[in-house]
Amino acid sequence: MNPTRWIAALLVTLSSFAFAQGNLEIDSPAIGALKSSMQQRHARLEPLYAAGAVGQASDGTVALRDASSVPLAQRGQVNSLIAAENADRLALYREIARANGHPEWETDVRSTFAQRWVDRAQSGWWVQKGGAWVKK
Amino acid sequence: MSPLVHKSIAIVLLLAVSACVTINIYFPAAAAEKAADRIIDEVWQLREGESSSPTPPKKEGASQ
Numbered sequence: 001m002n003p004t005r006w007i008a009a010l011l012v013t014l015s016s017f018a019f020a021q022g023n024l025e026i027d028s029p030a031i032g033a034l035k036s037s038m039q040q041r042h043a044r045l046e047p048l049y050a051a052g053a054v055g056q057a058s059d060g061t062v063a064l065r066d067a068s069s070v071p072l073a074q075r076g077q078v079n080s081l082i083a084a085e086n087a088d089r090l091a092l093y094r095e096i097a098r099a100n101g102h103p104e105w106e107t108d109v110r111s112t113f114a115q116r117w118v119d120r121a122q123s124g125w126w127v128q129k130g131g132a133w134v135k136k
Numbered sequence: 137m138s139p140l141v142h143k144s145i146a147i148v149l150l151l152a153v154s155a156c157v158t159i160n161i162y163f164p165a166a167a168a169e170k171a172a173d174r175i176i177d178e179v180w181q182l183r184e185g186e187s188s189s190p191t192p193p194k195k196e197g198a199s200q
Contacts, residue, residue, distance in 0.1 A: 003141065003142075003145060006142075006145045006146070006149065007145070009149065010145075010148070010149050010152060022167055023167055023170070023171070024164065024167045024168055024170070024171040026171045026174065026175060031175075035175060035178055035179060038179045039178060039179050039181065042179055042180060042181070092175070096168075096171065102161075102163075105163050105168075108163040108165070108168065109168055109172075112165065112168040112169055112172050113172045113175075113176075115169075116169060116172040116173060116176055117176065120173070120176055120180070120182070122180075
C-alpha cells in the first residue's frame with residue numbers, strides 16, 4: 001500500500017470522527033415525535049409562562065410557580081399540562097442519549113437542556129436560578 | 137518506501153483512531169448545547185426573523 005493511501009485513510013477516519021464529535025444525533029423518529037408533541041403543547045403553555053403561573057425549573061422541567069394566577073377551575077388542567085410536558089422532556093433527554101449510543105449521557109443532556117431552557121426563556125417568563133424564581 | 141515509514145504511519149493512524157475513540161466517550165457539551173438550541177427553537181418556534189417582537193423597531197412612515 002502506498003503512503004498516499006495511508007494518509008487518505010487517516011484523513012477520512014479523522015474527519016468522520018470530527019463530524020461525530022461536532023454534532024449530536026437528534027433526528028431519530030422518537031425524538032421527532034417528542035418534539036412535535038411539545039411544539040403543539042407549547043401553544044397552551046406559552047400564556048402560562050407569560051402569566052408567571054408556570055416557570056422553567058432548574059432541573060430541565062417546567063413547574064407550577066404561582067398557583068394563585070390560575071383560576072381554581074383550571075388548576076387541574078394546568079397540572080396535567082405540566083405533567084405531560086415534563087414526561088415529554090424527560091423522554092427527550094433519554095432518547096437523545098440513547099440515539100447517540102450513550103444512555104449514560106442522559107443526566108448530562110438534561111442539565112444542558114436545563115441551562116438552555118432558562119437562558120433562552122423570553123422576557124417576562126419566570127426561571128429558577130439557584131432555587132429561587134427570577135423573572136426574565 | 138521503507139518498511140519503517142510504513143510502520144510509523146500505521147502507528148500514527150492507530151494512535152489517532154484510539155485518541156478519537158477515547159475522546160468520544162466524554163460527553164460532548166458543546167454539541168449538546170447546539171442540539172438543545174435546535175430543539176428549543178423548534179419547540180418554542182423561535183426561528184429567527186419570524187419571532188413576534190412586541191415593540192416593532194422601525195416601521196415605515198414612523199413620525200420623526
